[in-house]
Amino acid sequence: MSTENLDTRMTELGQAARAAGRVIAASGTEARDQVLRTTASLIQERADAILETNMADVEAAKAHRDDAFIDRLALDGSRLEALAVELEHIAELPDLLGQTSDMQDQPNGLKIGRMRVPIGVIGMIYEARPGVTVEAGGLCIKSGNAVILRGGTESYRSNQALVECLQEGLRQASLPPEGAQLLPTTDRAAIDALLKMDEWVDLIIPRGGTELIKRVHDQTHIPILKHLHGVCHVYIDDTADRDQAIQIAVNAKTQRYGVCNAMETLLVAESRAEELLPVLGDVYAEHGVEIRGCPRTCDLLEQAVPAVEGDWSEEYLSPVLSVRVVADLDEAMDHIEKYGSHHTDAIVTTDEERAKRFMREVDSSSVILNASTRFADGFEYGLGAEIGISTDKLHARGPVGLEGLTSQKFVVYGDGQVRV
């Protein structure tokens, strides 16, 4: 596509998204839920065609991509079924739109409060996981927004097939199909244009690796809701319950490795190091977890290799763990502030005052007392669905569900009041 053609096409796409967003925002709960249910049915009906299209994407990608990549890209019958079920599930969640809160009667008779409304148009930029097309599309429409989708280049055909289901779902609910649009080309120029469409796009959500998110962050002035890395800590305080400390330190690391809420660094109070580290070291060894430790840790654990400075801020996403012995709570919190990523951090303690300090003072999107960091996700938190985990502090922080895709405006109800 030539530069002028692309510019024209992107402007049309932005305007159409804005217009569609207004209609979807004003639509009733019924209509939006119907979109999701119809889309779910269409995904099931068209399963064969979608899988064939996906196969073409997979075949083309095999030439230059590894197995892990292909695994994320490939769909099969059960993955499609799971996506359909997820849409049905989102349809059943309560509709937040139009809900008012904080209503107060002012002395002059005005009733003033807040009403929950959609954000408007959301730009979703993600990697080659076609399922995100359906999940993000479903969540944005449920919450009354229009969405512009840009998945990884390798999944373009699969995404087209899936967006067509969403668009047909919108059409059948008498809503504009432009409520869910895919970028017209996989050219990088189209992303660049999207990131400059301040007038038509209210929020950009990048989802994927740190590289992708940094690139988006550096290129746009549109607000973004970003999930950077998760360098999560567990701190075992000197008053920690022994069983809890061991269970949590093991679970947070070994229950799953490649996830953002897995522990990457274990901090242990000096007074408990000699008792707990050898026990933990044995369990980690059984799981094949490599230990990179501070000098004290290396004294206590034969298998530990010395950690280098870079280890403390590394998101391993693999069976590797850095371990540090600290003097006390303050040293632990200083370490977390210095090396952490403000994602999820946990303390194991029986001391109420220290628990209170940790919960209050550690500046992370989730802070956890006496439980595994692995609980930090939208489903475990009862949000019903999750579009991502925000490590930002503004707007939405931590797991983001439907609420994070909405905004609150002030509503004022009067009967003729004027200002004196």
Next chain:
Amino acid sequence: MSTENLDTRMTELGQAARAAGRVIAASGTEARDQVLRTTASLIQERADAILETNMADVEAAKAHRDDAFIDRLALDGSRLEALAVELEHIAELPDLLGQTSDMQDQPNGLKIGRMRVPIGVIGMIYEARPGVTVEAGGLCIKSGNAVILRGGTESYRSNQALVECLQEGLRQASLPPEGAQLLPTTDRAAIDALLKMDEWVDLIIPRGGTELIKRVHDQTHIPILKHLHGVCHVYIDDTADRDQAIQIAVNAKTQRYGVCNAMETLLVAESRAEELLPVLGDVYAEHGVEIRGCPRTCDLLEQAVPAVEGDWSEEYLSPVLSVRVVADLDEAMDHIEKYGSHHTDAIVTTDEERAKRFMREVDSSSVILNASTRFADGFEYGLGAEIGISTDKLHARGPVGLEGLTSQKFVVYGDGQVRV
């Protein structure tokens, strides 16, 4: 200051703000309130010296600035007194920090909810109004944040004198004085550096004219909370109560002109135009308000001059009003969407269904039924204080008080839970 010196100085400043922010965030309500009360006393005690310093700023500015500018820059005894009273008032507002909400018991025994915490470090960029130094400083500290202040060049000496009061207030409460810092120089290079300090600054609040805000927006990737212009509308529906319609349309325009929540465009339903516009025209004429009208308005009002396209999106901030006759609610809402600034819009109607649609569908930070647009401000809304009015949709929308200067993180309380 040389470029290297400035860079070093700005990095020190950012690091010091971050460190101070941590201490202030962890401090008790008492300590933060004490800062504000001490600062209030110091402003009163040092009034003579502050006014002398301010006089030097005023004298220097007189050479190249107009009277309106000087009026904003100049302090006097009663303005200082008002600032001290405002600080006392902010000190009396409830402390939001540490408040938990949405606490829920999960089936696995976890208690999960949200805790209100400070944002961290806030960069405040504003024009030559020294009072903002005190107000913004007070609000940021009350809400547990550190603040970096950059007021207009012409008010530099005044700001220094006032920041010294804030710093002494922090010191006397045993909190780090770096919790409130002024940029070390009025060089534009210092603002440029501030806007790139993603690592140390969590939020930028630009306050001032549209020019300033656009410049900040275009130069930073740090989240910003911005107040663009207010092109506010009143729509008189065909079922409007006659007296309410007239009172509101007059008050919204004439009660004060130079404010962002004043009405700039009046929309009148066709069926009421002939009845209401002549009456309104007479009142506006008494107030010396110039009318720029659509053709139908010009038919009905002799004094009206034809509006040009640019009028509909103009924020006059003066005794000028654009007036348009529209067919119905839909045409009114389309006009507001096309030309408005998503700030504050009002409808006058007795029809419940239309009221409901307007309140729900108009995408503005405040939507108002049967009352003047002039009510859109933090004090009228009962927020107790206001750092600005946000026309953004993310995080905080509309008048922003202490809550908008805070964030919510997830807190999870367990007794040994691990994920299976």
